[in-house]
Amino acid sequence: MSKPNDLDAFFMPFTASRQFKANPRLLTGAQGMYYTSQDGRKIMDGTAGLWCVNAGHGRPSITQAITDQLTQLDYAPALQVAHPKAFELANRLVAMTPPALQHAFFTNSGSESADTAMKIARAYHQARDDTERTVLIGRSRGYHGVNFGGISAGGIANNRAAFGPLLGDTDHICDTHDLARNAFSRGQPQHGAEMADDLLRLIELHGGHRIAAVMVEPVAGSTGVLVPPIGYLERLREICDAHGILLIFDEVITGFGRLGTPFASDYFSITPDIMALAKGLTSASYPMGAVMVTGEIYQAFMQGPEHIIEFFHGYTYSGHPVACAAALATLDIYQDEGLLTRAAGLAQQWEDGLHDLADCPHVIDIRNIGLMGAIELAPLPDAPVKRAFDAYLRAYDQGFLIRTTGDIIALSPPLIISQSEIEQLFACLRDVLTHGD
Ligand code: PXG
Numbered sequence: 001m002s003k004p005n006d007l008d009a010f011f012m013p014f015t016a017s018r019q020f021k022a023n024p025r026l027l028t029g030a031q032g033m034y035y036t037s038q039d040g041r042k043i044m045d046g047t048a049g050l051w052c053v054n055a056g057h058g059r060p061s062i063t064q065a066i067t068d069q070l071t072q073l074d075y076a077p078a079l080q081v082a083h084p085k086a087f088e089l090a091n092r093l094v095a096m097t098p099p100a101l102q103h104a105f106f107t108n109s110g111s112e113s114a115d116t117a118m119k120i121a122r123a124y125h126q127a128r129d130d131t132e133r134t135v136l137i138g139r140s141r142g143y144h145g146v147n148f149g150g151i152s153a154g155g156i157a158n159n160r161a162a163f164g165p166l167l168g169d170t171d172h173i174c175d176t177h178d179l180a181r182n183a184f185s186r187g188q189p190q191h192g193a194e195m196a197d198d199l200l201r202l203i204e205l206h207g208g209h210r211i212a213a214v215m216v217e218p219v220a221g222s223t224g225v226l227v228p229p230i231g232y233l234e235r236l237r238e239i240c241d242a243h244g245i246l247l248i249f250d251e252v253i254t255g256f257g258r259l260g261t262p263f264a265s266d267y268f269s270i271t272p273d274i275m276a277l278a279k280g281l282t283s284a285s286y287p288m289g290a291v292m293v294t295g296e297i298y299q300a301f302m303q304g305p306e307h308i309i310e311f312f313h314g315y316t317y318s319g320h321p322v323a324c325a326a327a328l329a330t331l332d333i334y335q336d337e338g339l340l341t342r343a344a345g346l347a348q349q350w351e352d353g354l355h356d357l358a359d360c361p362h363v364i365d366i367r368n369i370g371l372m373g374a375i376e377l378a379p380l381p382d383a384p385v386k387r388a389f390d391a392y393l394r395a396y397d398q399g400f401l402i403r404t405t406g407d408i409i410a411l412s413p414p415l416i417i418s419q420s421e422i423e424q425l426f427a428c429l430r431d432v433l434t435h436g437d
Contacts (some may be wrong), residue, residue: 111145
């Protein structure tokens with residue numbers, strides 16, 4: 001019999017588990033901006049969990065909505081029957097996303113949203129008898145979750161390496177990272193709009209008439225906050241339009257206020273044809289994702305005999321009543337507290353504080369937009385990843401949760417963070433960076 005506190009049984013996701021299990025960091029509570037660790041310490045959440053707890057932890061109205069929903073209707077399928085809150089939530093999302101996006105499909109995670117978005121893109125072209133359009137284009141360093149579609153269109157080598165063969169008919173444009181020209185840019189970098197033209201290379205290679213969709217994160221998050229150069233997303237939209245290619249924005253991280261606008265599509269004034277959402281939709285209080293599509297895409301499916309299912313896709317928990325209740329309560333908080341635009345008022349302090357760290361040892365780039373930030377470190381010559389991971393461990397010891405990917409520190413606090421908490425976070429980082437190897 002295993003002991004209740006035996007750490008061995010849990011096969012952990014994306015974790016250096018032997019290191020972790022030798023020296024575990026267990027969180028046992030959370031309120032507002034802070035976790036409580038098992039050893040009773042307060043840990044500031046510098047990453048909104050995993051870029052998701054946008055409204056801050058432990059919001060009573062969300063808890064209440066979840067409890068009420070469980071009491072009233074714990075579960076109902078959304079296949080052939082349904083329940084009212086799924087429709088209410090779909091309408092709320094349609095009202096708050098860009099006007100062209102008219103319908104919401106529900107999933108349980110960002111990975112499912114990304115794969116659903118890709119399936120909708122292919123099936124849309126099929127439905128229109130444009131059957132040659134099957135190629136799905138992602139971007140190098142792109143992260144679209146961990147399902148097979150997402151890792152195939154995604155461009156993170158480690159997430160792909162062990163799992164091939166991956167989905168056919170996928171390819172990648174280049175990423176937008178250009179340290180030589182854009183290091184220490186504040187907000188959007190000046191150089192690199194022309195990197196969108198890499199799509200022309202793939203149009204040449206595959207034939208524009210064969211490409212179903214291009215999927216990108218408007219700001220690449222997981223790979224270390226790569227902010228799109230000025231003009232880049234505009235150019236990508238233009239090329240897609242010229243060739244009948246759908247543009248999918250994966251807004252799983254950038255959605256729900258991260259940039260100081262409700263969605264990155266608002267920030268950049270570019271409307272995609274399909275938008276993938278998750279994380280902030282429920283402020284991570286309950287797993288849920290959504291995929292928004294245009295009226296034109298939806299209508300393409302609404303053909304044929306009316307007793308036949310139009311889209312052979314969906315999950316047991318699509319539009320789960322408790323998830324819908326959690327999302328509706330979360331959207332109320334965003335609205336009542338102005339959280340979806342709150343980051344805009346903090347962005348200057350965030351940018352200045354972050355860029356003040358430029359003189360710390362080994363810092364080779366700092367990037368920011370809205371309440372997202374990254375500090376890129378020069379790797380230790382013989383131990384890549386270690387320098388940032390050591391910084392992560394030191395920050396945790398000091399009571400701050402940050403996130404690292406490779407030798408990049410990524411930051412994305414809950415949108416309720418105060419000005420003095422931003423100062424404390426950067427003071428910790430200065431200390432951590434100054435006292436590392
Ligand atoms: N798309 C994007 C843009 C994401 O950032 C997903 C899809 C997948 O979501 P789910 O809910 O299936 O995890 C994500 C998830 C990190 C980190 O450390 C980021 C994510 C997940 C885990 C870790 O940056 N993003």
